[in-house]
Structure formats: C-alpha cells, structure tokens
Amino acid sequence: MALEEQIATKAKEIHTDGYPMSIGEVLSLYRDGDIEIHPEFQRIFRWDNEQKSGLIESILLGIPVPPIFVSQRADGVWDVIDGVQRLSTVLQFVGVYRDESGDLTEPLTLSSTEYLPDLAGHRWEVNAPGGHTFSDAMRRDFKRAKLEFRIIRKESDANAKYDMFQRLNAGTRLSEQEARNCLLVMLNREMYTETTRLSEATDFRSVCQISDQKESQAYYQELVLRFFCQADYSGGASELPREFGKYVTEWMREAAKEFGSPASKIDSSLFDRTFRLLAASLGDDTMRRWDGNRHLGPFSIACFEFVTSGLCANIDLWEQRAEAELADRVRGIWTAPQFRDTSGSGISARRRFPRLVVRARDYFGR
Template structure:
C-alpha cells in the first residue's frame, strides 16, 4: 500500500559501479567444475598411472592415526557417505588433490600401493576394530599381517567397486581457483596459518617449498630462533623463513598494511612462488644464510630474547625478529665488516631504543607494527 511518499529506486550496484549480477556471471565463467562418482578401482588405476597427484608432503601436516584410517575404511565398506574429494586438473591433465589427501592416501595405503615423499612404498595399513565392525581388528588387504587376517577376493572386489564422489576444477578455470578453493575448504580445520601455506606452496611451486623446508632446518637459523615445541609443531620455523624474505622484499611505506599480516604473508608467498627460480625472484638464499650466520655467532639463542641491561630474559620475541633480521640483512656488508661484539651490542641496544619500543608494544597491531619496524630497523642498523 502506498503512503504517498516517493520511494527511491533501489539498485544492486557496488561502489565500483559494477552490477552484482554481472560480477556473478563474470566470476562463474572463470571457474569450470564437474562432479561425478568414481570407483575405488578407477582411483587406484589413476594413481598407478601417475594421473593423480596426492602430495605426500601433506602427510606431515594432515595427520591421521590408524583409528581414523580404520574408520574411513569402515565407512566405505558399509556405504556410509564419505565427503567428496576436490581435485584440480592441471594443464598436463593430471589431477591435483586439493582436499581429501588423507582419505585418498588411507585407501592407497590400505591396498598397499601408497608411496611416500621418497617414493618408497608405505607399510600396508593394518586395520583396527571399529564401532560397527569390531571384527576388522588385524585385517589387511592381501599381505598377511601380524594376525594373519586378509580380505577375501570377494571383499576386495566389493571394496574396489565402492564409489567416491569427486569434484573437479577443470584446467580451463582461472589460475587462482584451486588455491582459493583450498583456503576455503580448509578454513575451518585445525591447520595453523603456516601449515595451510605449506600446502599451498607445494601446489604453487614444489622447488620453493623444498627450499623453505631446507632453510627452516638451517643450523644457524635454529640456533638463533628458539621457539616452543607447540610453535614448532605448527610449522612456525617455516613461517619465520617466509617472513624473513617477505620483510627483505618490503618496499612499501610505514603506513598500516592493507590486509591482516597473515593474509599479507600468504599473498606475498603466492607472488614469490610465481617468480621463484627465475631472474625476477627476490628470494636471496645467500642473504638468509649470511644473516643468520652472523646472528648465531654473535648472540646464539639469545638473539631474539629481551635484554634487561644485564642479561637476556623471556621467550622468543617476534617483534625483535622483525626488527633485527630486517636491519642486519638490509646492511649485511656493513655487519660482515664489523666485529661480532659490535653486532651483539647493537642488537642489545634495540631494547632501550625508542624507535623499537614505541613500535612494538602490546597495543600495536601487526598490521601497523611490521612496516614500521622493517623501515626503521634498516636505518637503525645502517651506522
């Protein structure tokens, strides 16, 4: 019913003047997806032929115990629905698994064909008794286990005929589709930010992932960075390696980052992965090694711990890491020409320096802190 007042003409336009309908239509055209069921027998053939990339590197991140694996086999045997497997079709036609690594690797391990990162056959899975099938205890596929129990031929045929649902992002899709899909599918998991980044990096650039993993075990780096066991289990050492290179590559202003720090590091990593191994790459491995060699020799495991004027106290400080590594790496030739005692003294001075204290307090968000510390540290360590 009209009350006599004119009503504004409502339009669904965003601030850029692009209609919502047009945005949906445009983006939908960039993602081409199929979905269908596939028998486990067909999956086994794809894996044997090299047409399915499981990414065994993920096994260090997605950790299932034998009880979880046995429960999956139970679900397949009983016809209980299993969540769909998401894969992305590469340009060479190979399917890249972006969600469902543990489900597929469990099936492959159970039938005895799963290979680890070193291409070695994994130990065949010995099942545990489950809620609905307690008699599964001790069973294997066909290689006799400790309890001498194996599936019969009829059971193996039925298992191979069972179907798994697949969702396929076709190769015609936008290049970022599978990485965005991975992040969305795993947004609610227990992965740390860096564990999720590691998975992305494996898919983006295996060579860069291998290099980051290698540097995270560098003896000088580990000697300088002493983090908790909990942090280590969440791939924090790999995160620190990435953040070192991200900081060294920073060319922005000292204003607040446009996005949260975690998202900023992830987006930088994706860009760096595209250029890694090319002349345009900004990742200087030698600079990393030179920087941490100096820090390990001068301060060792005290490098990133607070200095109270007489001794080092407390745990690893991420603000100290950001400030010191940015300053030393940005002036590496200078500090390689100085004595280790001079470097030690300069690092200890930051704890009383206003330029550090005023930009690293608890009230300073990472979005504001990081650009300020990076730029100011390069000047602080330049003399």
C-alpha cells in the same frame, strides 16, 4: 543489477564437474601418475590408525564419505586440493601409497571400529604377516566402491584451486602456516622444499628458540617466509593495505611464481649469512629481551622482524665488523626509540611490520 552481474561474471570463471569414481579407477589413475596426492601434506594432515580404519569401515558399509575436490592442471593431471588424507588412506591400505621420496609406505593394518570390531588386525595383501587378510570377494567389493569427486576444470580461473583450498580448509585445525605450506606445495614444490630446508638450518634454529606448540604449527617455516617477505618489502612505514596474515600469503603466492628465476625473492645465501652472524654473536639469546644485564623471556617476534630485516639489509657492513659489536647493537634495540615506540603489545602486526622494517634498515645501517 550490479550483484547479478558480479555473480554471472565470477560463475563463468570457475568450471566444475562432479561424478562418482570407483576405487579401482582411482588406483589406476594413481599408478599412471594422473592424480597428484601431495605426500608432503602428510606432515600437516595427521590421521591416526583409528581415523584411517574408520574411513575404511565407512567405505565397506557404504556410509557416505565427503567428496574429494581436485583441480585439473594444464597437463590434465588432477591435483587434490581437499581429500588428501582420505585418498592416501585408501592407497596405503591397498599397499600402493608412496611417500615424498617415492618409496612404498608400510601397508595399513586396520584396528577395531565401532560397527566392525573384527576389522582389527586385517590387511589387504594376501600374505599379511601375523594378521588377517581380506578375501578375494572383499577386495573386489572394496575396489568397486565409489568415491565422489568434484573437479575444477583446467579452463577455470588460475587462482580458483588455491582459493578453493583455503575455503574448504577454513574450518580445520590447520594453523595459518600449515595452510600456506599446502598452498606452496601446489604452487611451487621446489620453493616449499627450499623453505623447509632453511627452516631446519642449524644457525637459524639456534637463534630462534620457539615453543614446542609453535613448532608443531609450522612456525619455523613461517619465520622463513617472514624473513624473505621483510627483505623484499619496498613500501613505506604506513599500515599494510590488508591483514598481516593475508599479506604474507599473497606475498608467498607471488614469490612462488618467480622462484628459480633471476627475479626470485628467495635468496638462501642471504638467509644463511644473516643467521650465521647472529648465531656467532648472541646465539639463542638473540630474540630475547635485554634488560641491561641479561636476556629474559621468550622469543620476541617484534625483535625478529627488527633485527633480521635490519641486518640482512646491511649484511656486507656487518660481516666486516666484530661479533661483539653486533651483539651490542642487537641489545641496544630494547632502548632504541626506533624499536621501542613501535613494538608494544597493543600495536597490530599490520601496523608494526612496515614501521619496524623501515626503521631497522636505518638502525643497522650505521
């Protein structure tokens, strides 16, 4: 009986509708600002021309396209939570898609596809330079083609669309931080913009040298969130109550609610001050292991957690000290029991994070 009650209760919290809509209607919604496509997602969902042409081919041939999931906001606008790349491809092909700056993007020129090899070189507009254009009849048929929409209505639980996004994209190739970035765009675009700006800061990049693969997975943005998550941590040294990735995501969701208010957890000045000191003292060696004579190996996340959380908690103190003293203190962590006993490879982030943060504040506070 308990399970039946849970199902009945939760089902009442999520209200959905579903119906097909013509591409012409979608174009009108987009032009009127009634549907939010999130152009920021284009940094994350990367379709090449072949994939885009394949979608147009499917629409032309009536091959089923997966449904578009949207969430209706309080103001009535539809927020796309799954299907951004599909919709943006259609809009780009028709020539109305706008980027993050609000500028029209270059209209899509189709490539050859499996069933329609003669699509190669075709564009939508009448005066396509050096290529072929759709006829009036083809354009009308395209605009009459329908896409299936699933709508989470505005009276649904406030967390429904974010949970839905995570579930719908669980099987994609997104890294954890790429998924967080998408969530953050929907939660608070200003916070997304600011954390992205900080992730590109010169001092931060000079201190944190990560691999190209990590960079492609939005790891710089993850480090920015980790920095503020560490600075905001108020618990003890005990193990976190949940897996570390989920802990960071939940923290981000709470931080997004307060961003821009006096209670904001994002202190850009503290971030800048911390990495300015580190860049001036050890630069690109900061997060690499010190063997007593030289720095070795790649970027160390445990070192990042310890050094940045300890330094930012005592930033006023270290701004009064010499750069060489800070360099010695950072190098000293590799033999300090506060760090060494908690940073081994066999220790999970769930256990390591709270211990390092708490101990680092004391280590750098002397």
